[in-house]
Amino acid sequence: MATRAQVQVGAIPLADAMRPARSLWKDAWHQFRRHNLAMAGVVTIAFLTLATFVGPYLWTLPINDINFGIAIQGPSATHPFGVDDLGRDLLARVLWGGRVSIAVGITAVVIAMTLGTAVGALAGYFGRLDNPLMRLTDLFLSLPILPLLLIIIFLFRDNLRALFGPEAGIFILIVVVIGILNWMPVARLVRASFLSLKQKEFVEAARTVGATDGRIILVHMLPNVLSPVLVAATIGVGAAILTESTLSFLGLGFPSDVPTWGRLLFDAQNYLDIAPHMALFPGLMIFLTVLSINYIGDGLRDALDPRKS
Amino acid sequence: MGRFILRRLLISIPTLIVISFVVYAILALAPGDPLSQFAANPQVPPEVRERIREALGLNQPWYIRYVKWLQALVTGDFGFSFMSHSPVRDLIAQRLPNTLAVVGVAYVVGVLIGLPIGVLSAVKRYSPVDHSATTFAFIGISVPTFFTGLLLIIIFSVKLHWLPFIYDSNLKVHDLATFTDQIKQSIMPIMVLALADTAVLTRYVRAEMLERLPLDYVRTARAKGLRERFVIIGHVLRNSLIPVVTLVALGVPAVFGGAIVTEQIFRVPGIGELLVRSIGDDDIPVVAAIVFIFAVLVVLFNLVADILYAVLDPRIRYT
Numbered sequence: 001m002a003t004r005a006q007v008q009v010g011a012i013p014l015a016d017a018m019r020p021a022r023s024l025w026k027d028a029w030h031q032f033r034r035h036n037l038a039m040a041g042v043v044t045i046a047f048l049t050l051a052t053f054v055g056p057y058l059w060t061l062p063i064n065d066i067n068f069g070i071a072i073q074g075p076s077a078t079h080p081f082g083v084d085d086l087g088r089d090l091l092a093r094v095l096w097g098g099r100v101s102i103a104v105g106i107t108a109v110v111i112a113m114t115l116g117t118a119v120g121a122l123a124g125y126f127g128r129l130d131n132p133l134m135r136l137t138d139l140f141l142s143l144p145i146l147p148l149l150l151i152i153i154f155l156f157r158d159n160l161r162a163l164f165g166p167e168a169g170i171f172i173l174i175v176v177v178i179g180i181l182n183w184m185p186v187a188r189l190v191r192a193s194f195l196s197l198k199q200k201e202f203v204e205a206a207r208t209v210g211a212t213d214g215r216i217i218l219v220h221m222l223p224n225v226l227s228p229v230l231v232a233a234t235i236g237v238g239a240a241i242l243t244e245s246t247l248s249f250l251g252l253g254f255p256s257d258v259p260t261w262g263r264l265l266f267d268a269q270n271y272l273d274i275a276p277h278m279a280l281f282p283g284l285m286i287f288l289t290v291l292s293i294n295y296i297g298d299g300l301r302d303a304l305d306p307r308k309s
Numbered sequence: 310m311g312r313f314i315l316r317r318l319l320i321s322i323p324t325l326i327v328i329s330f331v332v333y334a335i336l337a338l339a340p341g342d343p344l345s346q347f348a349a350n351p352q353v354p355p356e357v358r359e360r361i362r363e364a365l366g367l368n369q370p371w372y373i374r375y376v377k378w379l380q381a382l383v384t385g386d387f388g389f390s391f392m393s394h395s396p397v398r399d400l401i402a403q404r405l406p407n408t409l410a411v412v413g414v415a416y417v418v419g420v421l422i423g424l425p426i427g428v429l430s431a432v433k434r435y436s437p438v439d440h441s442a443t444t445f446a447f448i449g450i451s452v453p454t455f456f457t458g459l460l461l462i463i464i465f466s467v468k469l470h471w472l473p474f475i476y477d478s479n480l481k482v483h484d485l486a487t488f489t490d491q492i493k494q495s496i497m498p499i500m501v502l503a504l505a506d507t508a509v510l511t512r513y514v515r516a517e518m519l520e521r522l523p524l525d526y527v528r529t530a531r532a533k534g535l536r537e538r539f540v541i542i543g544h545v546l547r548n549s550l551i552p553v554v555t556l557v558a559l560g561v562p563a564v565f566g567g568a569i570v571t572e573q574i575f576r577v578p579g580i581g582e583l584l585v586r587s588i589g590d591d592d593i594p595v596v597a598a599i600v601f602i603f604a605v606l607v608v609l610f611n612l613v614a615d616i617l618y619a620v621l622d623p624r625i626r627y628t
Contacts, residue, residue, distance in 0.1 A: 139327055142611055144603035146566030151596055154588045242453050249455045250585055276463045283456035291451035
């Protein structure tokens with residue numbers, strides 16, 4: 001936008017004026033590309049996602065093939081990540097587990113962002129909803145999240161398993177509960193932006209020409225809070241993956257036949273002295289994924305912040 | 310000031326009531342019957358089961374039961390554990406000091422390391438010090454506490470044999486040797502938590518310092534000839550701490566979450582370890598009490614943060 005305005009003024013060097021106008025998103029992309037670590041994060045995440053989704057078709061060793069003869073063997077040519085206490089191939093399990101972990105992270109964040117944006121937008125736009133909704137947000141913020149997650153999953157696990165099957169049931173439960181307990185920061189963020197946006201002329205203009213409240217919120221105001229929400233969402237995916245693996249690590253996540261990264265670490269902790277590779281590989285995967293996501297979030301924050309350029 | 314604290318205290322009461330209600334509702338809505346053990350037992354006829362329900366007050370509507378539960382909670386009566394049949398209050402009293410000690414020491418270590426690193430990293434922006442500090446902070450935030458814990462065990466217990474594998478809760482400190490043992494077994498659980506605290510704190514402090522360093526009042530302070538050290542510590546850092554305090558308070562639930570994990574890894578006998586075990590054992594009274602205590606701790610730390618906030622920021626009126 002700034003570029004176009006400058007071209008109209010015409011008081012800038014010709015070379016700059018000749019440059020084609022750039023949209024806000026192209027501008028952001030240009031900024032983002034300069035953040036080396038964020039780009040490294042994108043490459044790593046792309047590779048890991050691809051590996052977990054395509055990998056199981058290329059690395060065809062089964063995840064549940066028990067073979068006590070080779071139990072707890074370290075990395076070798078046939079088993080690059082080694083095998084676990086039951087002789088199952090760890091590379092296959094890590095690849096499969098990544099699929100679950102990444103899916104949980106993204107789905108949970110979609111739920112949290114939707115909830116948070118809705119609450120924040122309503123609180124920021126409708127003055128009389130502000131106080132009750134923000135008190136609710138404060139309340140959720142002072143909940144002890146991990147203990148609550150633990151008991152909710154423990155108490156409702158069997159019911160949902162009976163309803164949706166053992167894997168889908170626990171997936172739905174974990175994703176929904178992580179989403180419901182993590183929307184608060186986004187709600188605060190969106191509310192704060194909405195409060196100041198509401199006073200802007202373009203909102204007034206939209207109202208003058210007869211736009212409904214719903215239209216003003218969805219079409220005029222929401223696009224303006226997209227970038228901070230995007231940054232929060234990116235970092236949220238990393239946090240959700242951490243939460244899921246923490247639950248699995250405490251033995252309250254996915255059942256043992258679904259090898260998520262946290263679950264693999266849970267299985268590994270009894271063999272630390274004789275088979276440290278069982279902990280190292282899944283742990284490194286969680287670490288790499290979350291680190292990359294955090295760097296991407298950092299790069300996005302820099303790229304989308306209009307104050308920096 | 311006294312009135313401000315009192316007001317804040319009064320505001321936290323409704324929060325605590327609602328949290329207690331949430332905890333109660335989750336437990337009450339949960340499938341399963343406290344008497345399900347009797348259901349399978351042919352020796353207990355249905356009439357007897359009904360009479361037990363009546364005697365336990367289980368036939369009363371949920372709101373009556375909630376009020377009674379809350380009344381007991383306020384007087385510190387958490388009921389009895391299903392497993393050990395001892396009062397929940399005693400179980401928690403035994404373990405809470407361990408949790409608070411680990412979390413507290415870790416926090417102090419985190420502040421002692423994180424604050425100077427954050428300040429240094431902001432003052433010497435883009436220097437090698439800053440780059441390594443930022444990288445360290447990113448790693449600290451991204452590495453899950455349970456992985457750091459397992460990694461430390463692999464390195465220091467399995468490979469180097471320097472530190473004990475598991476926390477020995479029967480250890481009593483009475484001389485120098487047992488004291489060093491106590492230190493040795495506490496190092497890893499504390500360091501795991503402190504690493505996470507340090508990383509978060511470093512990032513907050515750095516960001517807030519950077520925001521304030523170019524401000525006019527800082528230039529004024531320098532212009533009137535104050536020593537640089539005093540400008541940084543007395544002017545920039547002091548103002549930066551105001552938002553940091555709030556952010557740190559908001560992170561307290563995460564810290565206690567981390568404590569659950571660390572206690573689980575190192576078998577530290579704290580309330581987090583008790584919680585995980587009680588969940589596995591279906592020990593509802595203990596689970597409810599611990600979740601509620603975590604909530605109280607979180608509310609308490611938010612309160613402390615609000616008061617600190619008022620102390621640090623004179624612009625906040627004590628009303």
